[in-house]
Amino acid sequence: MIKVIIIDDEPLARSIVEEFLMEQKNFTIVALCGDGFDGLKAIQEHKPELIFLDIQMPKINGFEMLELLEHKPDVIFTTAFDDYAIKAFESSAIDYLLKPFSKERFKKAIEKWERWHVNQQGFQQDFSELQQPVQRERVVVKQGSNIKIIPVGDILYLESADDFVKIHTAQGSFLKNKTMGYFEQTLDPAHFVRTHRSYIVQLAQITRIDPYEKDSFVAVLKNGTKIPVSRSGYPRLRASLGL
């Protein structure tokens, strides 16, 4: 039997997927979840082959939940009306169902997954292209078994650390399995600037810019931290500060 988890914050939306799925052979629903936190736990516990995932959900949305998973199951998105979202995951999701969807449309999604599953056994679905549909307002990170939600306003600066990005806040620093380029693209450029290959800084945190050796500078933050500014980062920083 193929294990399936349905994650949606609306009970009736879960039940329609449940109803349609009951008519399919070989599928068993191992969990129904009302938010991303429950979803995470259930996915780690049951290791399902396939999940049905809503996007707009309490606390963390569907995209953010996926970001926190190390081993991602196959995903069929279910959503009502998200122009941006549809564009964002058109390329990388197996399928997406626009609510309300018909039984026929649902069957097609299942068939699509089955074809895909047979061909790509053991192959990870590529979510690297999956972008947040809008500029992010928060970053979700995992700290041990806890999930921490960081409003972007609380970010002091970001620092690259091998395959991770270290997010520095007043409450401490957190690691996130993403690239600097990803953050550069999804953080609001009106508030954040990449001063260096390895650093992105929140503009509101900068108190002054000091010269450092020749040709280079450091940005001094309110809490005293000094952030390197590279030769190419300096004009960017000046432009962002409106100098």
Next chain:
Amino acid sequence: MESPFAQKSFFLAFAASCVLCGGVVAYVVHSFGFSNKIALQDAGLSVVLWLLGAILIANTLRYYLPQQSRFIFLGGLIVTLTAIFIGLSSVIILKWLVRSFAYREFYMQSIPVRVAFSFLVFTSYGLVFAFWFTMQNQQLNEKRNTEALQLAKEAELNSLQEKLQPHFLFNSLNSINALVVVQPERARLMVQQLSDFLRGTLKRENNGYIPLEQELEYLTLYLEIEKVRFGHRLQTSVEIKGNAGQCMLPPFILLPVLENAIKFGLYDTLHDIHITLNARCEGSLLEVAVSNPFDSETAGQYKGTGFGLKSVKRRLHLLFDRSDLLITKTTENIFTTTVLIPQIT
């Protein structure tokens, strides 16, 4: 506006017509027994003067084409040009170019014909140019009109989309889709509620004032539908004190506040939420307070004015010319939005 000479085919036709007219002049002069040289001089001068006249007409009409009595204006222009043409050509040709007495005699006798011919030439050019610029004007007007129409349509569409809230609509339809099999009676009820809500949205005008009671009927439908969608997670209570129900308010002003509270409450917390709406009328001020729970740790950006409230604030400002009619307040984990509506007596 584009000059007609800028178009190659037009320019070629224009040049051809000039050469043709010149040819006619040369032929006629030659047929009266004058030398080729005289015939060509006469024709050449005429062509040059006609050309200058035509350019003058084109440029005048390009920058000044009166909407009314344009033909009188054009006629005057043509008559003036014809007079100048005869004056100039007679002076130039008789004083400087041709000294023959026979030709002088011939020229004087042919003046009426020359006047008539020039008048015809200028009239044809004048009409062609007037036609050209009128067309251009029309095209420009049409373009402007379509643009204005497009803008109006877009604005209308935006407001319609704002009113219909596709996210709410499609999710509600999805809930109905689920209820149809398991609870057909509730599905039917929800179809009814959704229809009434949509009818209320479409029917209502954006202007004028309605009593709070009437607005509440509409808001209740919205709350009922949202409760079906979110099940036990969403609870609501509405309290109207004293005669607040009879107080007047602009329609649709409370819906965004309520939407904001529900979204904020549902998406910022994990547990069940309770939304309250309290209304009271004090003196000449209707006060409606909507509150929702939120998580003070992660709310971050939503502090201050919530995301759906800007338009409400702007509308209140436009209606009453006051910017203190929308107040937001946070106490512990409760976010309260208060809308104040001055009562006009």
